[in-house]
Amino acid sequence: MSDTPASARSGAPAKRTAQVRPATEGWTQKKDAEGRPLLQFASPKRGKPPVHLADLTPAERVEKVKELGLPGFRAKQLATHYFTHYTSDPAHMTDLPAGQRDELVAGMLPPLLTEVRRLETDRGDTIKFLWRLHDGALVESVLMRYPGRITLCVSSQAGCGMNCPFCATGQAGLTRNMSTAEIVEQIVRANRLIAEGGLGGKKADDHSMERVSNIVFMGMGEPLANYKRVMDAVRVMIAPQPEGLGMSARGITVSTVGLVPAINKLADEDIPVTFALSLHAPDDQLRDELIPVNSRWKVDEALDAARGYFEKTGRRVSIEYALIKDMNDHPWRADLLAEKLNARGRGWVHVNPIPLNPTPGSIWTASEKDVQDEFVRRLNDAGIPTTLRDTRGKEIDGACGQLVATTEDEAAAAAMA
The missing domain is CATH 3.20.20.70 (Aldolase class I)
Known part of the structure; x- marks a missing residue:
């Protein structure tokens, strides 16, 4: 499909208006070896953030909780606190065992x-x-x-x-x-x-x-x-x-x-x-x-x-x-x-x-x-x-x-x- 303005293709006189070209201001645009704007598709290698409950599927959450030494049903309790009550504060999670609460939250909700x-x-x-x-x-x-x-x-x-x-x-x-x-x-x-x-x-x-x-x-x-x-x-x-x-x-x-x-x-x-x-x-x-x-x-x-x-x-x-x-x-x-x-x-x-x-x-x-x-x-x-x-x-x-x-x-x- 042509990018020529319709008025130009039809022969109608086109109104002359200014055409400002894009240009960076106050910074230098990164270019590749051919002088084209550099595109970064791959993420630079950096230290990964800690694994969090929201990174895991429900089944993976259960397995992670078991690895931390608690029964799997605690994963759903944690998810309820996080996704329904919007909290990561162990002090608000009174349905979790007090002696293991802090360790569980640290491991699942860093x-x-x-x-x-x-x-x-x-x-x-x-x-x-x-x-x-x-x-x-x-x-x-x-x-x-x-x-x-x-x-x-x-x-x-x-x-x-x-x-x-x-x-x-x-x-x-x-x-x-x-x-x-x-x-x-x-x-x-x-x-x-x-x-x-x-x-x-x-x-x-x-x-x-x-x-x-x-x-x-x-x-x-x-x-x-x-x-x-x-x-x-x-x-x-x-x-x-x-x-x-x-x-x-x-x-x-x-x-x-x-x-x-x-x-x-x-x-x-x-x-x-x-x-x-x-x-x-x-x-x-x-x-x-x-x-x-x-x-x-x-x-x-x-x-x-x-x-x-x-x-x-x-x-x-x-x-x-x-x-x-x-x-x-x-x-x-x-x-x-x-x-x-x-x-x-x-x-x-x-x-x-x-x-x-x-x-x-x-x-x-x-x-x-x-x-x-x-x-x-x-x-x-x-x-x-x-x-x-x-x-x-x-x-x-x-x-x-x-x-x-x-x-x-x-x-x-x-x-x-």
Whole structure:
């Protein structure tokens, strides 16, 4: 399919608008020997976190408890405390034998995340956590209350290896993959805070549950580059309590910048999570620069895989599109995006344009409101359901693309060590 604007192909005069090219600001993008942006798919070798109950299947939990010298049924009691009461504190586990309680908890529920700092905004309805992992790596997660739901944006890697020039998380590269339990622990800790009343107050007409109902894998990292651990974490999320968190797969969104083989693998999992493709440009010329993984799998390949996900699961796909002033927000790009999506059928996709979180004086800044509105209008007029997404947490650097461990964060973590 051609990436030429429809107006140019039809002979209609194209309105001349600025074209800003992607470029890093304040940091140097890592390149390979051929001068192309470096992509890190494999996790660097580092010491593994301790094995945790959430890393194990129910059968493996029973065997581990027996190894610790207790009867296997204690595994289910531990799981109930962790997945239902959100606690790892042996003092709260009075149904366990007092003489062996501390040893059992130490062996099955070792500490994984140390809270370094917590920032709040939106009247306490949005909270960003900075966590230190066992090896000193830093990750963040963002908890958000909306009418009718509570969403947690989780990290799946410390850092990111996809090297996108506009994303703060990718500047330092990939530190390592997170373990299954480190991913799950973000949810358990968020649920504990909610249970203690730490996430603002819900309105009188809001009858949603007081625990995390929605997960978005849009924190630090490329989820599909840590495929096995992410999918194991999803299985723990959707396992009924007390063996897991008892969440709905439909409330879990797994995103990717376009790792096509992994998208195809996800479609075969038979787990109806929501799938989101971070596209950000419909033409290969721009996307090659904006999303370096496009050098491996082009726009049409990524869209074909996304359409394949819909065909396998029946779940409508989300297209994430950060609107960046004079870079990817041109009307002809809205038309081209609509054309490419419609060429693959109707009713299978929804587009979420996201105003980029602006930095004063940067080339990376949000589109003007009238440009955003025109982009959305063109997609909707072409029959593509499109909704401008609400961005939360900008004031605390907790919005999309802002999650990164700063030098201030590192100093705070070092002071706790």
